[in-house]
Amino acid sequence: MHDVVIAGGGPVGLFLAGELALAGCSVLVLERDDEIGSPWKALPLGLRGLNAGSAETLHRRGLLEAVIGASRADATKVGAAPDAIEAPAPRDVSHFAGMGLDAADIDVSSLPFRLPGPAMEGFMTSLEALGTVLADHASCVGVEVVRGAAVTAVTRHDASVVVTAGGQEYAARWLVGCDGGRSTVRRLAGFDFVGTEPLFTGYVAQVDFADPDPSKLPFGFNPTANGMYLRTPFEGHLGLMDFDGGAFDRSQPPTREHLQEVLRRVTGADVTLNGVRRASSFTDRAMQVTTYRRGRVLLAGDAAHIHSPLGGQGLNLGIGDAVNLGWKLAATVRGTAPAGLLDTYTGERHPVGAAVLDWSRAQVATMQPGPNAPALRRLVHDLMSTPSGTTHVYRRTAGLFHRYDLGGEHPLIGCTAPDFRYEDGTTVGDVLRRGLGVVLDFGDGHALEPSARSWKDRIRYVSGPPRDALGLTALLIRPDGVVAWADEHAPDLVTFERAAARWFGGPEI
Ligand SMILES: Cc1cc2nc3c(=O)[nH]c(=O)nc-3n(C[C@H](O)[C@H](O)[C@H](O)COP(=O)(O)OP(=O)(O)OC[C@H]3O[C@@H](n4cnc5c(N)ncnc54)[C@H](O)[C@@H]3O)c2cc1C
Known part of the structure; x- marks a missing residue:
């Protein structure tokens, strides 16, 4: 029996599979299509925009350069210049109903805790380039993929799920449906899928x-x-x-x-x-499941939410689901997860998905035939032509500025960690590659070391000052790159240990 079966080897399923295997789970991906490549996934039809948030996620698993390289190679195959995939400014990957952003209007002073790094901007890719790199990575970390295996039945038991695909039965402790917008798993497992009907x-x-x-x-x-x-x-x-x-x-x-x-x-x-x-x-049908988990069955990516491709957000949203779910499900499989950890997946990701659905509906509202939409469109255009309007749209679409409500006082808690860089050139993105949590202790007294070592199989301890500490003395970062705890003074052991136990289980405080 596998720890996890994933239905669907699209970008979300493959990325999630890599996360789970990296964390030591046995993972089987069941994919309907026989081949990874197809004209629908190659350029130009497979053209997709990855935002800076997705670039950052790929960087944190050491995959960014490979995806950029494969995307460039794909561009040359169709006779485009390799740099056709690059985004010298946010305007190329970020737009609202076709209205682009002018990078010069972004008010960077209102975007605190950002540091320059390899993943500052999004870029264009193809489903084929991304899928090939993710499939190679998944295979390197031990994921098994069966192609030509469409999931047709799901039977749920107390301690397992049995999945039928291609005439075979596969048992697993958990099933994740990453089988796209018309998800079979979503239907078979009885998820409620609610939202609004299309206008176009x-x-x-x-x-x-x-x-x-x-x-x-x-x-x-x-x-x-x-x-x-x-x-x-x-x-x-x-x-x-x-x-x-x-x-x-x-x-x-x-x-x-x-x-x-x-x-x-x-x-x-x-x-x-x-x-x-x-x-x-x-x-532009915009629908979302009401919960991302029903017992031992979970959903991620388009299986959990669909909306129009306007503004290019679905893939980015799905990669965000996968990086959020992977370490939580792995900890649950290993038995180290604190109570309720797996349910924070729905708690954190459902609101993000709902906000993207609304963003997509708002764009549609400015495009409808008749006299009202053009008036609304002119208004939005005027607002987007101001620094605060441009910055707002950039914050909403770049994938870097969402804050999960994790409690805690420091404004970084719940946000993506800045890409601190050390004198030897190592960045936080490099440190996160193994998919573990990370303690960054910027002081030279190793104040957090003895305590952090108590979670040594789950949290990596890194000491010493980075080039720019942004006024911080210490942070605890989850495997998905989200800050779980931060301090600006002599690190407070009690709040640190409470945060570590909350996300990684272990010693009771
Ligand atoms: C025209 C267009 C442009 C877009 N542009 C962007 C963009 O610029 N940026 C962006 O972020 N998003 C964009 N999107 C959305 C993006 O393509 C999707 O959100 C993304 O592909 C979802 O990934 P996924 O892995 O969840 O699902 P999918 O990519 O749909 O993958 C699902 C996989 O599951 C397999 N499958 C299906 N049924 C079964 C089954 N029963 N059993 C086993 N396997 C099954 C499929 O073969 C497929 O491989 C665009 C979408 C469209 C249509």
Whole structure:
């Protein structure tokens, strides 16, 4: 019997599998598709924006350089410059209903506790590049992946879950559904999935234009009276959003005739499609499960929440779920988890997902046909053109500024840890690679060492001053990079040990 079976080897399932195996769990991934690569995952159709928060998470597992390298290689395969994936400023990965941000307007003084590091900005990747790196990493840490194995049944017992996939049965102590927006696990395990119905149907396609001249159909996001279209510099890559009330029958791929009609209606331009190489559809249906755990079954990524791709947040949200869940589920498997730890997964991640759903609904509200949305759009545009408006949107979308409500007085508690750098060049991101908690003791008296050693199998102790301590004397960082405790004075052993016991179990205070 495996400790954990993960249904779905998309980016979220693979990242989670790596987290669990790194922490010593036996992990089996059951993936429906036979192959990791496909034209849907490669550029241009598999183009995805990773925000700075996801870049930071990858950096903390030593995967950032590999993902950037694979993304560059993918860009060259489709004839783009390798740096087409890079984001010299937040404007390239962060937008609100197609309205970009101007990096120069970000008020950095209102973003405290940030230090320069390798993961300051997001970048563009492809599902194939990301998936390949995550699959290699998962395999290196001992994850078993079975492909061509679609999960079709789930039977729950008191101490285990039995999953049927590809005609075989697999038993595990825990099951995590990472099987995407149409999750089978979500349905079979009886999760409530609630939210709002769509106003538009979206299309992403690779097409052959009769006349590819961009003067008729300019590049970038283009709002129109009937929706919006996106044209990227990748050849024939087109996105359309058509306010049809979500009426398109999505059980069929869109035909050339249908896309031609939608293209003319949405753009108002006399543009002819000679052919459609591939096309698929999506909507702005915004739904979320009411809890991320039912007994021994958990959900992460699109299986737990769906919304429109506007502003590119779903993948980032899913990676955030996985890094939050991995160490908690591993500690539960090992038997070291303090009471209630696993339920903090829903407690912390559900509000983040709900906020992204709202962000996606707010964008849709500025795009609807009729006279009201353009007025709202002008208002949002004006607000976004101010330093505080730009900073607000950046804070909401960069993935770096969320604060979990963990209690505690210091403003860093519940936030992602700054990437402190030591004289030898080592950063906190490097120290977190093993997926353990970390105590940073910046004083030279090793004040926390004897106590921190009591959790030595779960917490790594690092002493000495970094180049810039930002006024702090000590921190306790969870394996997901979130600050659990921080001090600015002579470290207080009582509050430190209380925080360590709260997140890592162990000695009772
Ligand atoms: C056009 C478009 C653009 C987007 N752009 C962005 C962006 O720029 N930034 C961003 O953050 N997000 C973006 N997203 C969203 C992002 O693609 C998803 O949120 C992300 O892929 C979710 O990852 P996942 O692993 O949860 O699910 P998926 O990527 O859907 O992976 C699920 C996996 O489960 C497998 N599976 C399904 N059913 C079963 C089963 N029964 N048994 C076993 N395996 C199964 C599937 O084969 C798949 O491999 C975009 C989405 C779209 C449609």
